[in-house]
Amino acid sequence: MTPSSVAAEPAPPSPERTNHKGRGGTWALALGAIGVVFGDIGTSPLYALQTVFSINHNTVDPTPQDVYGVISLVFWSITLVVTVKYVLFILRADNDGEGGVLSLAHLTRQHLRRGSKRYTLVMMLGVIGASLFYGDSLITPAISVLSAVEGLKVANPALGDLVLPIGMTIVVALFVLQRFGTAAVGRFFGPIMITWFVVLAALGIPHILAEPAVIGALSPHHAVLFAVDRPFVAFVAMGAVVLVITGAEALYADMGHFGRAPIRRAWFLLVFPCLTLNYLGQGQLILADPEMSTSPFFHLAPESMRIPLVVLATLATVIASQAVISGAFSVSRQAERLGYLPRLTVRYTSDHGGQIYVPVVNWLLFGGVLLLMVTFRESERLATAYGLAVTATLLLTTALFAVYADTALKWSPARVGAFVLVFGSIEAVFFAANLTKITHGGWLPLTIAAIIGTVMLTWWRGRALVTARRSKLEGPLRPLLNTIASKGVTTVPGTAVFLHGNPATAPLALRDNVSFNHVAHEQILIVTTLSRNVPHVGPEDRVMIGARRHKGVAITHLTLNFGFQDSQDVPSALALAHERGVNVDPDTAFYFLSRITLHRSDRPGMSQWRKRIFVALAHNAASPTEYFHLPIDRTVLMGTQVRF
Template sequence: MSTEEEDRSLAKGRKNGIKTDDSEAEEKKNTTGQAAADDDQNGGGASEDDQKHGQSLPFLCLAALGIVYGDIGTSPIYALREAFYSHGGIDVLPANIYGVLSLIFWSLIIVISIKYLTVVMRASNNGEGGIIALVALLNPWKTEKTSRRYVLMLCGLFGAALLYGDGTITPAISVLSAIEGLEVATPAFKPYVIPITIAILIGLFMIQKRGTAAVGTLFGPVMMLWFAVLALLGIYGIAQHPSVFAALNPIYAVHFFQANGLAGFLVLGTVFLVVTGGEALYADMGHFGLAPIRLAWFFLVLPALLLNYFGQGALLLENPGVKQPFYEMAPSWALYPVVALATAATIIASQAVISGVFSLTRQAVQLGQLPRLNIIQTSHESYGQIYIPFMNWILMVATIGLVIGFQTSSNLAAAYGVAVSMDMVITTILAFFVAYRWGWFPRVAGVIAVLLMIVDLSFFGANLFKIPEGGWYPLVIAGLVFFVMGTWRRGRELVAQRLKDDTEPLDEFIASRDADARRIDGTAVFMTDEGSKTPPMLLHHLRHNRVLHEQVIFLTVHTEDVPRVPAADRLRIEDLGHGFHHVKVYYGFMQPINVPVALRFAGEFGLDVDIEQTTFYVGRETLIPTQDVAGMFVWRERLFAFMALNATRSTAYYRIPPERVVELGIQVEI
């Protein structure tokens, strides 16, 4: 951002009464307004942030290897094997080997290289990506329920829900497939594969509370070594049958479908395993920026993957009886080191998925789609490193249950792909409407969307046949999460409506209370929404205590449809007269909310707030499900009441000091 733009931004901030960044370091800096400029300068995306921290492009490419490409990078362990040996697989014949390799090659080119890295990742939400960020670009949260944008919002939320199923399957299939390599060395390890897998998974989830900062520094180098080994193993296999490169010709894929009919189409469901990490590319765009992700893909990841897949194909051409082509490519002396390295790579892939689920959950909570959860920041330097205890233990139980229930990675492969393929369809739809809304050559965007949809729907159609064999699992998980989201969203609407019905216009309240209310020293803060109604907690407080503080602040916290709100747009203050003020605080859906810090700096813009002399009045609603009031089914209202009761308290969520809080109980019928 230029100096002139910074000045305009800061001028706008001072005009509206703006805050600073949410940290103690930024507190001290902001006395000169510099923190606001810094935050504004770095609020737009990963590239500016990279420059701020002096991170070079090679360093970012290396880091992207460890986070972005863990899932797609471990697919060679099982993907090609499943195309031939999964349920209803095809015969290991030269024509089929060439056909499958051709499908793998063109899938990686079309889905990853073209769709995501060239098209979809242009839909950037201030530098951030992922399905929630994509939905937010349509700004659908307050639209009519019959509108197109509302329907698209529901599609996007269901797509987000699908990722929860994927978040449990990926660690299970990745680690299990790696440990199964021990069986290639000796069958004596077979009884220990599942116990070893479970032990690794338990250890993985147990260390989540410590954060990934220390381990994360090793992710990039380990994955670089992994991709180098993939390439070397592939070259070793290709040397045995160099003609395998003929599969680059797409005519082999066409002949494959012609020769195998429905069975050939079903193989698409296993070929899809090679691109299942595609969504991670888009979701992690904000961490590294587009350039490092693209460079890492085209110069290392794609060549390594292709060499390995073609090396496995060459091995099958030489020896059709091979059951584990990935491991059997390795020389006997290298087998145990390859298994160890594969285990490390799959743990890294699992870590990336778990962190992604944490990030997705935080975004959903910030946007009001899930109940408030305890979100712990595990790093002072990186906001993206968080830990959510509830989600961690749910993921651990579900992942271990999958390993015990499905027993082998081949069985798990039947459950894998349904959720991700449906997500890719939804992503294509949302990306088209974003392009249309932004006026990005609508006709060209339409043609591209149709072509990509043909590919996406082909994969999705093939994966539908997996539903009876395990594909039902991610759909059930997605349905449950989506239902919980809808119940929480609708319940909050009902509670807000009931509370508004029992209050009065704010201007009338201020006028009537100025003359007859007794005022005492200090500041009172009442949380409220954007409306013009008096906060119900304030009326409840007056009925019981019959006093008002000398200064009364109505505080509204907004979560915007952008990842980060610059400092110069964070805080707005409106003087309502008679000692009443309305303070509006704006955060992005990837920023922590800290109400005391925001209020502390309000003094720099004309509103002095001494936190030590401030009382925060927080409502604690007792929800009473009833059939007498129009709303949801009673059983669904009870579910909402249960979620509200067990949600993280607002004092912890907004980081309000508990010793400065007064809770007021109120009953609400829904």
Template sequence: MSELSLDRDGPVEGGNPQGNRGSPKVALAVGAVGIVFGDIGTSPIYAFRETFVGPHKLALDTLHLLGVMSLIFWAMTIIVSLQYVTILMRADNKGQGGTLALVALISSRIGRTGYGWIAVMLGVFATALFYGDSMITPAVSVLSAVEGLTTVEEDLQPIVIPIALVLLIGLFLLQRRGTAKVGTLFAPVMVIYFSVLAILGLIHIVQNPGVLVALNPWYAVQFFMTDKLLGFLALGSVVLAVTGAEALYSDMGHFGRGALRLSWFGFVMPCLLLNYFGQAAMILNLEAAAAADAIRNPFFLMAPEIYRLPLVILATCATFIASQAVISGAFSVTHQAIQLGFVPRLSILHTSETEHGQIYIPFVNWVLMVAVILLVLTFQNSSNLASAYGIAVTGAMLIDTCLMAVLFVAVWRWKLWMAIPIAAVFFLVDGAFFGANLPKVPDGGWFPLLVGAIAFTFLTTWARGRKLMRDRMSEVALPIEIFAKSAMNSAIRVPGTAIFMASATAGVPSALLHNIKHNKVLHERVVILTVEIAEEPYVDSEFRTQFDDLGDGFYRMVLRYGFMEETDVPAALKKVHHCGGDFDMMQTSFFLSRQTLLPSKNPSMMIWREKIFSWMLRNAATAMEFFRLPSNRVVELGSQVEI
């Protein structure tokens, strides 16, 4: 068995430094309803509708209505309840979940082998696909909610897009201020929203309880037997009912698996299923002509006319919250990717003094905003956007299944006779959903794939270029022991502390060499500091610092951080008392190296990738900003490198 903490239900101490440790599970479960389940919770607004009015229309008869409902129920059961909530939530990396956390967990066990490299690439590609998904989700969810206005008054159609754009632009402008205060309203709004879903569904199920026979998988089988091709293609819309499943796994560190399981099985899943079955019951109760009209927007037509406008407002609030969660997720994933070395340093602002997870990355925010606006203006309505939606989600799910299979064998050490059949079931299900979404590529599915391909290229180019640059620098690095002895005779010692930031834990950083060459002085205390990012989300404080006394006032120090943590170097140094004494920031200078790439006669990367890497290097945030160094205590010295 693995060394994972498989029976820990609550959030780990490191997983939420200022968070809810010790809080009752029910309170955490309620909080999770407001933050985690927004994406999957807003799917009833458009998912059921799209299976019938999407690119591959289905007849509104009993066979297809019950068949689709059976597919939705079993998709939710197999993918969300079994794959993510029951199995993957056991795969925590010190309490944290998500694709990158899973990759880091697997990599730490199987090392830098060929299989380890494949796992890393799969994780990076899933991350790249997430960016495409995070662009489409706000657009399709908010637009589908605002379209509910047309069920109140058809003449409001011309103002749907302007209202949606105003809401979306306001959402992105809100990010800079942080969402800690607004977030306190999320849980009550979403609890009301899910309760309304359940009530509306129950009203129609009571009028036609026969719809519940769709719980029997035989109705899904019948659907496939009757319409083989249409049944397969319908999966491309059915999967919209489970989008957001990966959010449950990704947010495990904030709430704990116990709270998420309680909120999912005890509240969210029943509310969703009641609403989906209610929509099917309503359509079954209508005459053919009325059903054909109602299927264009069944979610809002479930409510009596007098309550339709309040429902539109409530649904719009829910989609606003769901979009907020996706954007925050993009910030979090980008922060993890930066720490793991796949994205260059970006400006990261902390929007809360108490919650470490509340961050804002301006570059990501503005790119997402521009993309979302273009999507709304290009696709014009939620049905067209739904055609683009799904392929990124199912691609990420299929990758999670691949990683899950590796997890079974390499980490949990399951016997093959048990691991292979279980993995095969999920490969079959997730593979079918992914295959059913491939026909969407010409109708808009190309967009998330294009975004994913671009993001994957940038992520892998940065990781490759960064490794090559470090290798070149280490080849010419002078051993610190030799340098210390020679420097003692050629430099004047001056009062104070000099900290030279180094990317490698061996050799002399170029900034130190340049300082000796040009200034010919050394401080009384010289610290060569390397910041290392571990393949785990959090590093315990007792393992944060490691140092070696090299003699003659020279020290080598390593600060270790998890990939979910802030790299606040001054804060860490204040807790260090054994490296030649305390660190007084007013008596300490930080020396940074800034590399400039030179064209190489024999480049190790293709020229176009080298140019991309060079551009990313030039536009990366400075180490001073990233490590939160005091600006008036920093000296930058340049160097040139060929890769």
């Protein structure tokens, strides 16, 4: 345990971050958004309709009524959930430029009374949402890559046995290359995905022109007739139709990278129209030849173009996978800074703070994705496991935004109720339809979310218990200053920096140095790092300075504020403090850390099995020296035991 484990109080957003994305130009950012934000939802045509018409042994038939009903459901699901809910409403929930369910939860908590029932509930919803996101991060690379490579079977059935080995090879390369970062490759993502969306439209248009009547499927009355005439079939179909909106959360989660306006512009001008044209084309193809319902996407292309289409689809799915993996890195860092995960080793792969690599998350995802591919082997089987994570996240976002709209946006109760009624009812149907698939793989994302949620809540609770026990061991600072002022303690030259999480108590490392070594440094700084509930804290707000003098002993207190997207570089922050008049040279100061050894006890507060998990997490936390960017040759670790 180190100062980073102390709970952070929320701070107001930093003004310099609000409009920082405008410098690159809206159109350039829109290009970047196409390359990153829309990868997941843009590759859904590969497997969505195929899954709809293959569920339950073709319960959904390739008849005009069913095809028109399904296409209508697809179009209006994208229109209502993605366009109206996310693009027009959810993107308004701007946590200092950042988005995502965990960020939304903490943004909402700023407007609630601490300790209230809604305050606790919002925290729980945020943790559950983040946990479900990890399930999505496992399934997306597996299903996307497999669905793309499976196009080889359409081009040449003899190549079917190569699908899994090729898919696994692509996944291995994808995760191995993560440590190099996406900065160098990122500029190529936009043009590739623009090509992908143009190809989606080009594949659909000829089939629409062959039978223009299929455009009528966009009318909502076809979805209504389908649901009224065949309610059970329509209900089951909804469990697969939800696949067309997978990736909707990325619109919000990646808002901090590109901004609200570029995402909206890219969606309305390119992505939404191209998706619509492709789904219409697939619908017409299924009507013209029902046998094509087993793989309608690749059959849209002429036979001579299917291999190039497989190559392009594979590139698109790699980009989609890259986006969700990068999202998992960002969510992990947010969770760690907000107190739900232990310290993580984070490597910055470019000058832009959003380009990060988290080794432990990367390799855990890598192992999970390979396991899924080997277990399920086909994208169609994986699709049955996909919907629950997506629909549960949709419902959580709706609930959190409703609280945010009530408390922060000051919506009227009627307006909040209408929002929940419209979108909550749609998403509740999606969720209920996917519950029918629990025994066929739907258990997977729920299990993943349950495990990760338990880990996050265990760390949050255990951290509170250990912090309370540690505070008792540390004791108040004044008696220690009396000891330092006594003749039995020798003052030595130099500056000692003690990283300490609680300014009201004495650092254990300082207490041990005085008690056992009987020395104290001439210049003593007690430094507390706080993770604020904003993505970034500007240099002008980084350092808060305080001082205390008792019996001739001077202590300087520094509080260093970091956003959950900032690197907690203590020496750099001390350089800022030096510029503001603090007598400290980061290049010569010695840094002292209290290294805690945890022991389980019979004390109440948490069950023994959760205490075991907490101890294991603490033992595997990132090195505090590396985490705080401290110089190894001038950092001293002093050990203490804590029973909790």
